[in-house]
Amino acid sequence: MHAHHHDHYGKGAAGLSVAGFTQERLVEIERNILSRNDMDADANRRRLAERGVLALNLMSSPGAGKTTLLVETVRALAGEIGVSVVEGDQETSNDAERIRACGVPAVQINTGRGCHLDAHMVGHALDELPLATGDVVFIENVGNLVCPAAFDLGEAGKVVILSVTEGDDKPLKYPDMFAAADLMLLNKTDLLAHVDFDPERAIELARRVNPDIAEIRLSARSGEGMAAWLDWVREEARRKGSEAGPPRPSLRPASAHA
Template sequence: MCGTCGCGEDDHITYRKPGEHQHSHDHQHQHGSMAHSHPHDHNHDHDHTHHHDHSHGQTLTIDLQKNILSKNDLLAERNRGYFEALGLIAINLVSSPGSGKTTILERTILDHAKTLPCAVIEGDQQTMNDANRIEKAGAPVIQVNTGNGCHLDALMVNKATKALDIKDKSVLFIENVGNLVCPSLFDLGETKRVVIISVTEGDDKAAKYPTMFESAQLCLINKTDLLPYVDFDVETFKNTALSINHQLQFIELSAKTGEGMEQWYSYLDDLYKHAKE
């Protein structure tokens, strides 16, 4: 068993487009930015012949001051440069499971992909369900199944982007694994991080999961058509989120009825115009 995520040998991270055969997955067993050698690897670091002499070696203190996630961050910067060169804007969509990320994407593709070409990287632990939905909506898509992994990282996005054969001058949506904790730590090279909350969740969500709300630039408040039936107070939510992240922007929308979606599209158009300059 692999120690990084507890996954079994057959539980690789897979990259698949809808319609592709199950076994087209990558056999390189890499865990995102880590690419670690496994503990059961037989290339042990120590010498098995024990022919070292017994005079004690020198000790040396090495001052590193190195960020533990520096490998991920470096690769994220490479992704960022690649996206910039292609004239892409990359949107990292993060939320709890069930907030409506995929529905928002479906609607965006149906309504707006003619004006602004879209491509999608779907991150989930299992299944091709979301990729199939996106394909049906009409955008190129690749599904990353992380197995037991709880987040996407820069290496996964790098590989997925290459496999996606993406057109320049478009929007790349990266739908992260539904999780408000771990994905906040991993820079993917995105242009903007967009956190989504639905009104069926509590309006204290930002207080409960501050790290994610602190690291996002935009917050989409989804399922506003359900506001009359739930206790979610939009102003309370916004004030809480703003006290954590003073710069956070908000768009209230309903991917189901289409209310507020225009505002989201103009946000994307503005980013896109800016990216082209």
């Protein structure tokens, strides 16, 4: 890479530089990939809407606490709402196993070198899950604050999790993620006393890139703030379920059970 050949490295029309590719060609490639993904995402969205199922796309940097939060969430909601999980990681099925240990169906997707889930992968995962009216499917994306922001999965809502150990400046450094999210969860509040993280500043910076972003502070460890998050999920699930018409039973049994 010869960054000095460019006036502003990565600042061309494509937003990145790849040796041997013109900016125009890169823009065209990106457009083709995204339009294919958007068609698959629309198919997922229709299918979920017909069945009255709420899908939430959870995104964060590695280790912000997505799986830990999901374990606590499915434990709290199981028995009350039908829940299932799609897990995205480059490698391993560790996270799906953590969910299945709670008695909740989970499908693991391994993206290999890929840095995000796409709508096609999620469509296949949905085939494996029971989808009944009023249910919630949580999708845990691959851990990073960049790639997952650009790919619509057909979900109803995007949730970004920012933990207090990551620094309160992240919304400005990764603006695409915070611009795309409907809800920001500030996680690991039990650690606030030990880190220089100003929750008010994090929220203010997130609102600069996305004035409409909702915010909940919580700790999956201590349970603080979990009630507000669970109520948010319940309300979104109720809304989706009521949009779908009369309740219908699941079309297919879960083949991804523990």
